[in-house]
Amino acid sequence: MLHHLSFGVRDIVRAARFYDAVLAPLGYVRVWTDIEDGDPDAAVGYGRPGGGDLFAIKLRADRAAAPGEGFHLAFAAPDRAAVQAFHAAALAQGGRDNGAPGLRPDYGDDYYAAFVVDPDGYRIEAVIDGSACCGA
Numbered sequence: 001m002l003h004h005l006s007f008g009v010r011d012i013v014r015a016a017r018f019y020d021a022v023l024a025p026l027g028y029v030r031v032w033t034d035i036e037d038g039d040p041d042a043a044v045g046y047g048r049p050g051g052g053d054l055f056a057i058k059l060r061a062d063r064a065a066a067p068g069e070g071f072h073l074a075f076a077a078p079d080r081a082a083v084q085a086f087h088a089a090a091l092a093q094g095g096r097d098n099g100a101p102g103l104r105p106d107y108g109d110d111y112y113a114a115f116v117v118d119p120d121g122y123r124i125e126a127v128i129d130g131s132a133c134c135g136a
Helices: 012-026 080-092
Strands: 005-009 029-034 043-047 055-059 073-076 096-103 111-117 123-129
Touching: 005 012, 012 029, 012 043, 012 055, 012 073, 012 080, 012 123, 080 096, 080 111, 080 123
Parallel strands: 005 055, 073 123
Antiparallel strands: 029 043, 043 055, 096 111, 111 123
16 A cells, blocks of 8 residues: 655664664664755655655654654564564664553454654564564
8 A cells, every 4th residue: 555654853864773673673774865065855765675755754854743643653573583683683773662562362263563762752662473474
């Protein structure tokens, strides 16, 4: 259904460092980088190696504002270890815990996820759901 999603961030270098770290365990990499000193539209795109961007961060300096409660973005993980590594990397890079790695039986018998809030206030998740038809 979705082609890609972008977040506006206040500090593109800090945000890129954060997403480089948290997305790597999930198998996602930078697929393009457009960061130049003084560029008000600096951006970085992430996706599968050799593919296009599925997620991007874009510098919006003072205009960046994360949506409130009720919005979050879930990234597909290849396994539980990747969910755990995502969570650890997020905390090491300045993210806040919003739900430690573990099973979420309310969402399904095999729904294993971790939740964090990134440095710009976006709520993100890494999930492996063994009951899903089309996993990571």
